[in-house]
Amino acid sequence: MINDYPTEELLKSGCLSCQGCGATIVMRHCLKVLGKNTICTIPACCWSIIAGNWPYNTLEVPLIHTAFETAAASASGIRAALDMKGKQDTRVLAFAGDGGTFDIGLQSLSGATERNEDIVYVCYDNEAYMNTGIQRSSATPEKAWTTTTPTSHPKGGPKKNILQILSGHKIPYCATASVAWPEDLMAKVKKAAETKGTAFIHAYSPCPPGWKISSEKSIEIARLAVNTKIFPLYEIFDGEEYRINVEPKGLPVEEYLKRQGRFSHLDKEDVEYIQKRVDYEWKVLLQRSMMEPFHMNM
Amino acid sequence: MSEIKTIVYKTVDEVPEFVVSEATMLWNKTGSWRYLRPGYLNKIPPCNQGCPAGNDVEGFIALIGEKKYADAWRLLKEENPFPAVCGRVCYHPCETACNRGQFDHSIGINSLERFASDHAPVGETPQKVKPESGKKVAIVGSGPAGLTAAYHLARMGHETTVYEADEEPGGLMRYGIPEYRLPNSVLDTEIDAIRSLGVKIECNTRIGNDLSWEDLQSFDAIFVAVGVHKNNKLGIENEEIKGVFSGLELLGNITRGKEMVLGDHTVIIGGGNSAIDSARCALRQGSRVTLFYHRSRNEMPAFAEEIYEAEREGLKVHFLRQPVKILAEGGKVSGIRMRQTMLGEPDESGRRRPEPVPGTEFDVQASTIVTAIGESADLDFLPEAVKTEYRRISVNKFTQTSSLSVYAGGDAALEEHNVAEAIGSGKMAACAIDAQLRNSELTESQIIGKTGAVSVSRYLKHGNAHAESPDSNHVVEFKELNINYFEPQARNKAQKLDMNDRMKGFREINLAYPEDMALKEADRCFHCGICTMCDNCYVFCPDVAISRKPKEEWGYDIAMDYCKGCGICVYECPRSAMFMEEEK
Ligand SMILES: Cc1cc2nc3c(=O)[nH]c(=O)nc-3n(C[C@H](O)[C@H](O)[C@H](O)COP(=O)(O)OP(=O)(O)OC[C@H]3O[C@@H](n4cnc5c(N)ncnc54)[C@H](O)[C@@H]3O)c2cc1C
Numbered sequence: 001m002i003n004d005y006p007t008e009e010l011l012k013s014g015c016l017s018c019q020g021c022g023a024t025i026v027m028r029h030c031l032k033v034l035g036k037n038t039i040c041t042i043p044a045c046c047w048s049i050i051a052g053n054w055p056y057n058t059l060e061v062p063l064i065h066t067a068f069e070t071a072a073a074s075a076s077g078i079r080a081a082l083d084m085k086g087k088q089d090t091r092v093l094a095f096a097g098d099g100g101t102f103d104i105g106l107q108s109l110s111g112a113t114e115r116n117e118d119i120v121y122v123c124y125d126n127e128a129y130m131n132t133g134i135q136r137s138s139a140t141p142e143k144a145w146t147t148t149t150p151t152s153h154p155k156g157g158p159k160k161n162i163l164q165i166l167s168g169h170k171i172p173y174c175a176t177a178s179v180a181w182p183e184d185l186m187a188k189v190k191k192a193a194e195t196k197g198t199a200f201i202h203a204y205s206p207c208p209p210g211w212k213i214s215s216e217k218s219i220e221i222a223r224l225a226v227n228t229k230i231f232p233l234y235e236i237f238d239g240e241e242y243r244i245n246v247e248p249k250g251l252p253v254e255e256y257l258k259r260q261g262r263f264s265h266l267d268k269e270d271v272e273y274i275q276k277r278v279d280y281e282w283k284v285l286l287q288r289s290m291m292e293p294f295h296m297n298m
Numbered sequence: 299m300s301e302i303k304t305i306v307y308k309t310v311d312e313v314p315e316f317v318v319s320e321a322t323m324l325w326n327k328t329g330s331w332r333y334l335r336p337g338y339l340n341k342i343p344p345c346n347q348g349c350p351a352g353n354d355v356e357g358f359i360a361l362i363g364e365k366k367y368a369d370a371w372r373l374l375k376e377e378n379p380f381p382a383v384c385g386r387v388c389y390h391p392c393e394t395a396c397n398r399g400q401f402d403h404s405i406g407i408n409s410l411e412r413f414a415s416d417h418a419p420v421g422e423t424p425q426k427v428k429p430e431s432g433k434k435v436a437i438v439g440s441g442p443a444g445l446t447a448a449y450h451l452a453r454m455g456h457e458t459t460v461y462e463a464d465e466e467p468g469g470l471m472r473y474g475i476p477e478y479r480l481p482n483s484v485l486d487t488e489i490d491a492i493r494s495l496g497v498k499i500e501c502n503t504r505i506g507n508d509l510s511w512e513d514l515q516s517f518d519a520i521f522v523a524v525g526v527h528k529n530n531k532l533g534i535e536n537e538e539i540k541g542v543f544s545g546l547e548l549l550g551n552i553t554r555g556k557e558m559v560l561g562d563h564t565v566i567i568g569g570g571n572s573a574i575d576s577a578r579c580a581l582r583q584g585s586r587v588t589l590f591y592h593r594s595r596n597e598m599p600a601f602a603e604e605i606y607e608a609e610r611e612g613l614k615v616h617f618l619r620q621p622v623k624i625l626a627e628g629g630k631v632s633g634i635r636m637r638q639t640m641l642g643e644p645d646e647s648g649r650r651r652p653e654p655v656p657g658t659e660f661d662v663q664a665s666t667i668v669t670a671i672g673e674s675a676d677l678d679f680l681p682e683a684v685k686t687e688y689r690r691i692s693v694n695k696f697t698q699t700s701s702l703s704v705y706a707g708g709d710a711a712l713e714e715h716n717v718a719e720a721i722g723s724g725k726m727a728a729c730a731i732d733a734q735l736r737n738s739e740l741t742e743s744q745i746i747g748k749t750g751a752v753s754v755s756r757y758l759k760h761g762n763a764h765a766e767s768p769d770s771n772h773v774v775e776f777k778e779l780n781i782n783y784f785e786p787q788a789r790n791k792a793q794k795l796d797m798n799d800r801m802k803g804f805r806e807i808n809l810a811y812p813e814d815m816a817l818k819e820a821d822r823c824f825h826c827g828i829c830t831m832c833d834n835c836y837v838f839c840p841d842v843a844i845s846r847k848p849k850e851e852w853g854y855d856i857a858m859d860y861c862k863g864c865g866i867c868v869y870e871c872p873r874s875a876m877f878m879e880e881e882k
């Protein structure tokens with residue numbers, strides 16, 4: 001038994017997610033840490049559906065549905081209103097998909113981040129626009145199939161590195177997290193909540209229908225993503241200090257790719273290419289993690 | 299806000315000014331989406347199936363892990379009256395079956411069994427489990443098979459008498475296995491517990507001699523477990539001469555405290571346990587010892603670990619050598635003539651047959667010769683109605699012989715000759731006899747897994763705990779585990795007595811695990827097929843359909859109203875303690 005596992009469930013059963021939805025597990029664990037004194041804002045994405053239709057809400061915290069591009073902006077507004085009412089201890093959670101974060105919401109996110117708004121922003125990344133039918137986003141991995149990148153024209157160009165963009169804003173805290181490491185995820189949400197200023201969590205969230213995997217394999221795929229170094233788990237403090245949280249097993253990327261329908265068209269060269277790129281990115285990450293952070297000695 | 303609530307606005311006025319939610323989604327029974335249904339189900343760990351004595355291996359290891367050492371011992375005692383014996387001498391097929399063996403190295407089950415038995419609460423004896431039946435059972439032979447049957451029959455409420463030809467009970471546990479592997483005091487404690495249940499053990503009573511088979515006819519059932527004690531002859535010249543002993547004779551005499559003068563060089567002929575233990579005893583008497591075996595190392599029936607230890611103690615082993623004749627001088631042994639063999643075609647045992655190589659004879663000086671090429675049962679006292687084949691009593695899987703109310707087990711009836719198998723047959727006999735005497739149906743529900751031994755606990759429940767599901771007797775294979783939750787961890791090895799201290803006498807060689815090591819070893823167990831409440835299923839369920847049961851209870855509930863049947867819980871269970879079935 002996990003002794004200090006928070007047993008309060010602020011996400012209730014009956015929600016509208018697909019079988020084995022990773023994004024739902026992410027939300028469940030975020031709220032376990034943030035607690036009841038939280039206001040959540042969600043832009044257009046799967047989660048706008050998962051939460052249920054008016055006048056119902058599957059979350060036992062207030063939830064504001066907002067426009068696709070406005071998660072961070074609406075979170076900033078909620079923060080300002082709470083501050084004016086003297087409710088500094090109420091937490092604001094912006095919970096958005098990869099489309100709403102990497103693509104259309106990036107401008108408002110950059111703005112809020114630059115102002116260092118005291119919010120927790122969690123991007124659940126299912127690597128495409130799933131809600132509208134599996135269209136590619138800039139978070140879709142290179143060479144993956146989506147409905148707008150059919151196997152004849154698979155997704156070109158590597159996945160956007162959102163943490164590099166966020167850490168470029170020198171925010172106090174940003175991190176990657178995974179559904180397969182719930183304790184690590186919860187520890188990061190806790191750090192994010194305790195951070196004064198903007199905290200950003202990039203949470204890897206398998207989508208069984210979108211990735212063409214069977215629902216029971218959600219966690220397995222997430223675990224493989226970490227262990228093949230495709231999605232390493234790490235934190236960046238103040239935009240500079242890197243800390244890798246889980247030592248990947250270093251499995252070949254093929255182990256990850258071959259289990260998903262969205263990669264079933266890849267040939268040997270494709271796999272080799274992806275392996276090389278993953279190795280390169282991992283080397284970069286390792287080097288960053290070994291660098292001393294900047295200190296002004298005055 | 300978390301009760302099920304549906305909201306219907308009948309008029310526009312009822313609609314709130316702001317679009318706010320007023321209830322959760324609990325009204326939405328997503329269980330209707332499901333076409334596969336998960337469930338909790340404890341299955342059979344392969345170690346349990348692999349233990350011929352029918353120990354609940356996983357169960358006792360779990361209790362050691364919780365530092366409940368006395369409870370671990372109690373659990374063992376539910377099945378096996380001899381955990382302290384088995385924890386020392388069993389050749390542990392459970393470890394061969396252990397799933398962890400396919401991961402890094404199997405669990406040190408045998409050493410843990412010994413550890414649990416070392417922590418038995420002093421003076422505590424097991425309780426009876428059924429009311430008195432008023433029936434009487436006779437048992438012939440007080441080896442592990444006979445005493446195990448007696449133990450369980452007494453617990454099941456039958457008046458039980460054991461007849462033993464020798465001076466003291468225990469069979470080969472006492473007169474075969476030497477003290478450096480099994481101290482008599484350890485054996486005595488476990489036999490005393492059997493006596494305390496009211497079992498009468500009549501020693502110095504050989505059936506067919508001191509009492510006749512007919513004398514036993516007043517009993518309601520008879521269990522025959524006389525072992526194999528007749529030494530097989532080499533069939534060569536001078537075999538009856540002074541200075542030639544059988545292995546059992548040598549070992550028995552040492553146990554009985556008879557003085558054995560072996561002289562400077564003892565030659566052992568044979569390759570089984572009797573041969574190896576005879577050799578090691580002779581070494582402890584100060585003799586130089588050479589063992590000749592007519593096949594190669596691979597075919598040797600003795601336990602490999604014992605051969606290895608014997609060689610470390612100074613035994614010289616020569617393979618592919620066969621005796622031709624015993625050499626005599628002045629009416630006693632002076633040596634032995636040997637010759638080389640080579641391996642030919644496999645014989646009926648599947649091992650390659652040794653064939654003599656002509657012209658390779660050579661003589662070896664010897665002061666003592668020990669012949670240990672196997673033993674067979676002395677079954678002359680049995681009536682014809684009890685059928686035998688190749689000097690073995692014929693039995694079915696329930697230990698029933700061809701004669702009604704006569705059962706047989708142990709070495710005298712089984713192909714495999716070892717303590718755990720003997721115990722297993724004693725348990726089967728106890729269940730079968732109890733069923734007969736109480737006029738209840740004898741089923742196979744007590745058999746663990748597909749090929750396993752008997753679980754008396756299962757028998758007592760009549761059927762098994764999970765009778766409602768066909769999978770409950772399913773033995774969990776390695777590939778069914780989710781090994782991502784386990785890290786490689788070296789096996790903990792118990793210490794052995796220093797070589798110098800060993801050879802001075804008969805002190806026990808294998809030392810027990812210290813507590814910290816036992817805990818570390820218990821921690822390595824995967825608990826294949828048995829829920830440990832690790833919480834994985836509960837933590838990963840996306841639909842919050844799994845909840846822990848109230849504090850005092852074990853396990854979890856699945857809210858079938860909401861479970862969408864994704865299967866994550868089942869897949870992420872490290873130990874396959876769940877199952878998934880098609881929704882009906
Ligand atoms: C030297 C040696 C070492 C061994 N080491 C191991 C080991 O390390 N591990 C292991 O698992 N196994 C070992 N074995 C095998 C194991 O001891 C036997 O398989 C086991 O004891 C068989 O049990 P049993 O109850 O069938 O018979 P036994 O233990 O042989 O007991 C039968 C009893 O019946 C008595 N008896 C016989 N005839 C009559 C009669 N007519 N009337 C009354 N009583 C009678 C005998 O005196 C004897 O006491 C070893 C055997 C030997 C010889």
Ligand SMILES: Cc1ncc(C[n+]2csc(CCOP(=O)(O)OP(=O)(O)O)c2C)c(N)n1
Nearest residue numbers: 044045046068097098099100128129130131
């Ligand atoms: C401005 C605007 N454009 C398009 C849409 C349609 N739309 C709703 S959700 C969505 C995709 C969301 O993708 P993502 O943010 O990755 O979340 P997911 O659905 O994958 O969970 C789109 C394109 C919209 N709601 N608003």
Ligand code: SF4
Nearest residue numbers: 349384388390392408
């Ligand atoms: S009796 Fe033998 S097989 Fe059974 S648990 Fe003990 S060591 Fe293993």
Ligand code: SF4
Nearest residue numbers: 345396397823824826
């Ligand atoms: S790991 Fe534990 S439960 Fe599994 S087979 Fe080995 S001893 Fe038995």
Ligand code: SF4
Nearest residue numbers: 839861862864865867
């Ligand atoms: S994880 Fe939850 S929803 Fe999925 S099968 Fe198990 S109980 Fe059902």
Ligand code: SF4
Nearest residue numbers: 829832833834835871
């Ligand atoms: S996942 Fe853990 S808690 Fe759930 S059934 Fe398996 S062992 Fe038990």
Ligand SMILES: [Mg+2]
Nearest residue numbers: 097098126128
């Ligand atoms: Mg998405």
